[in-house]
Amino acid sequence: MTAALVHAAFQQAGEAMVVADADLKVLVANTAFAELARLEAAQLQGLCLYKLVDESCMAMDLREMLRTSDQVKTEFMFRNHLGQSAPVLLSLSGVRDADGKLSHYMMVISDLMALAASGRKTGREVYFDALTGLPNRELLGQLMNESIEHARRRGAQLALCVLDVDHFKTINDTHGQEIGDQLITQLAHRISHLVQGDDILARIGGDEFALLLQQGADEETLAWLLNSIAAPLFLKGIMLKVTVSLGVALYPQDDVEGDVLLRHATQAMHRAKQQGRNIFHVFDSRFDRELQAREEQRRRFQRAITDNELCLHYQPQVDMLDGRVIGLEALVRWQHPERGLLPPGAFLPLIEGSSLDDRLGEWVLEAALQQLEAWGQEGVNLPINVNISPSHLLSEDFVERLTLMLSRHPEVPVTRLKLEILESTALSDLPAALETMRRCQELGIDFAIDDFGTGYSSLTHMRQLPVDLIKIDQSFVRDMLDDPGDLAIVESVIFMANRFKRPMLAEGVETIEHARRLLALGCAQAQGYGIAKPMPSTDLPAWLSEWSERHDWTALAMQVMPPSGESSTSSAACRIGN
Ligand code: C2E
Numbered sequence: 001m002t003a004a005l006v007h008a009a010f011q012q013a014g015e016a017m018v019v020a021d022a023d024l025k026v027l028v029a030n031t032a033f034a035e036l037a038r039l040e041a042a043q044l045q046g047l048c049l050y051k052l053v054d055e056s057c058m059a060m061d062l063r064e065m066l067r068t069s070d071q072v073k074t075e076f077m078f079r080n081h082l083g084q085s086a087p088v089l090l091s092l093s094g095v096r097d098a099d100g101k102l103s104h105y106m107m108v109i110s111d112l113m114a115l116a117a118s119g120r121k122t123g124r125e126v127y128f129d130a131l132t133g134l135p136n137r138e139l140l141g142q143l144m145n146e147s148i149e150h151a152r153r154r155g156a157q158l159a160l161c162v163l164d165v166d167h168f169k170t171i172n173d174t175h176g177q178e179i180g181d182q183l184i185t186q187l188a189h190r191i192s193h194l195v196q197g198d199d200i201l202a203r204i205g206g207d208e209f210a211l212l213l214q215q216g217a218d219e220e221t222l223a224w225l226l227n228s229i230a231a232p233l234f235l236k237g238i239m240l241k242v243t244v245s246l247g248v249a250l251y252p253q254d255d256v257e258g259d260v261l262l263r264h265a266t267q268a269m270h271r272a273k274q275q276g277r278n279i280f281h282v283f284d285s286r287f288d289r290e291l292q293a294r295e296e297q298r299r300r301f302q303r304a305i306t307d308n309e310l311c312l313h314y315q316p317q318v319d320m321l322d323g324r325v326i327g328l329e330a331l332v333r334w335q336h337p338e339r340g341l342l343p344p345g346a347f348l349p350l351i352e353g354s355s356l357d358d359r360l361g362e363w364v365l366e367a368a369l370q371q372l373e374a375w376g377q378e379g380v381n382l383p384i385n386v387n388i389s390p391s392h393l394l395s396e397d398f399v400e401r402l403t404l405m406l407s408r409h410p411e412v413p414v415t416r417l418k419l420e421i422l423e424s425t426a427l428s429d430l431p432a433a434l435e436t437m438r439r440c441q442e443l444g445i446d447f448a449i450d451d452f453g454t455g456y457s458s459l460t461h462m463r464q465l466p467v468d469l470i471k472i473d474q475s476f477v478r479d480m481l482d483d484p485g486d487l488a489i490v491e492s493v494i495f496m497a498n499r500f501k502r503p504m505l506a507e508g509v510e511t512i513e514h515a516r517r518l519l520a521l522g523c524a525q526a527q528g529y530g531i532a533k534p535m536p537s538t539d540l541p542a543w544l545s546e547w548s549e550r551h552d553w554t555a556l557a558m559q560v561m562p563p564s565g566e567s568s569t570s571s572a573a574c575r576i577g578n
Pocket residue numbers: 315330331332343344345348361364387388389420450451474478507508509510527528529530534
């Protein structure tokens with residue numbers, strides 16, 4: 001074989017080839033390489049190989065790989081002199097002389113897109129989708145990381161879109177898989193014509209494409225994309241109007257690795273589906289961070305339950321007609337090791353509607369039952385009111401689980417446990433709420449409706465719900481002495497409760513003045529800071545003996561003028577005192 005033949009073969013080879021010296025300086029490049037690089041062969045001479053691939057930030061990786069081996073094979077995004085990029089397979093081999101000294105390098109670059117298009121079975125189909133010839137998820141992953149690195153260095157923007165065909169399954173089921181396949185192929189074709197040379201379109205699932213826009217994308221572009229994709233398609237004489245749902249993750253706003261960016265774009269696509277399809281949704285990294293932080297807080301709260309960091313405080317409820325203590329409301333607290341004693345407002349919103357809501361509810365019920373058992377043994381026979389969250393009450397096996405818990409505390413009379421539910425609980429699923437309440441009542445458990453007056457349909461509820469106590473919301477009671485509007489609400493609730501013959505209790509009774517006024521209006525039961533703040537169970541015996549000495553409160557009924565008019569039918573108040 002002559003040197004001339006070798007040279008001709010080198011020059012005319014279909015693969016892009018370069019021979020470089022030991023310092024990686026180009027000695028000679030063949031025609032295919034010059035074409036790929038969009039440079040004259042002469043311009044290539046003397047260039048460092050690192051420089052050639054530097055555009056695609058391979059240089060550092062290459063340097064690293066060459067340190068440990070003479071042979072390097074890797075895929076990357078090759079960017080030519082005009083700035084266009086294409087996925088390539090790079091193969092770099094060291095050439096050693098007779099003494100074993102590294103004297104040259106031979107670099108071969110294969111254009112992967114061209115390979116796929118030619119349909120050659122080279123093993124490279126691992127990276128391409130057989131139906132459309134587009135890069136698959138695997139190759140997309142590699143190309144994406146390349147593009148991100150490039151964008152990072154250039155301070156450029158990227159937009160990664162995930163497009164999912166709307167109702168693809170229906171199309172497949174109606175017209176058959178062949179039409180389905182054709183549809184995917186045509187869509188691939190259509191989308192690839194909508195984008196720029198160096199944008200990357202990949203097929204990442206049955207009816208799912210990913211599109212990496214190297215220049216980023218604004219809302220106008222995204223809307224245009226959707227609109228252009230939605231133009232009718234003709235398949236075997238059938239006209240189909242196909243739309244996609246589009247999710248977008250933007251780099252660097254969302255500064256993450258390629259696989260995470262893809263996950264975010266997919267999440268956004270699912271949001272677009274939920275919001276009605278044929279629309280785009282941009283992933284909001286701030287929202288996602290908040291979501292993750294919430295997840296973390298929830299995990300922390302779960303530990304609080306298992307590590308026994310929760311406790312119950314108890315707030316007495318009294319009958320102002322005779323000063324009797326009639327019960328206690330159990331209010332949950334979190335004894336946080338770093339943040340101190342936290343009120344429910346600091347953690348309930350976090351778990352609202354999650355499965356933790358039910359777990360907390362069960363913890364509270366169990367703790368209250370244990371307390372009732374302990375008090376029973378000490379001769380304190382007061383009922384405990386437990387707050388039940390909407391989702392807990394409406395959970396499927398609420399009654400069964402409650403029955404089980406009660407059975408574990410046979411010494412506790414069932415009537416000592418009372419449940420407080422919010423007006424809104426009933427609103428969300430009235431028939432289910434009514435059924436659960438009825439079954440609990442069969443067990444002997446009474447209900448109170450909490451924060452009454454704050455819901456939208458208080459009147460309906462007062463009539464429909466089988467509750468044994470109406471708790472007038474503290475926000476109205478607290479300000480009733482100064483605010484005529486709040487006073488009017490308190491008066492109306494008392495009036496209605498009397499008309500419907502329902503016992504009532506006022507929350508937020510902060511002073512004896514409130515108490516006097518409420519008694520005069522016909523409401524005898526009260527709870528509030530004026531009587532006692534919520535306290536640990538250990539403080540209760542001391543409070544009980546102190547309470548019996550507070551004659552200003554216990555003798556309240558004597559000081560109050562008999563109420564007059566409709567709302568004054570003290571029958572309600574008397575009944576409560578019974
Ligand atoms: P709620 O059931 O209406 O409980 C009454 C709340 O009002 C308690 O707040 C109590 O400390 C406060 N309060 C009582 N008297 C007064 C007063 O005179 N003035 C003022 N300004 N406030 C008074 P807390 O303990 O912070 O509880 C807030 C809410 O958290 C409760 O409102 C209840 O809806 C919920 N909650 C408390 N414990 C539990 C629980 O174990 N499970 C569930 N699901 N919710 C609970």
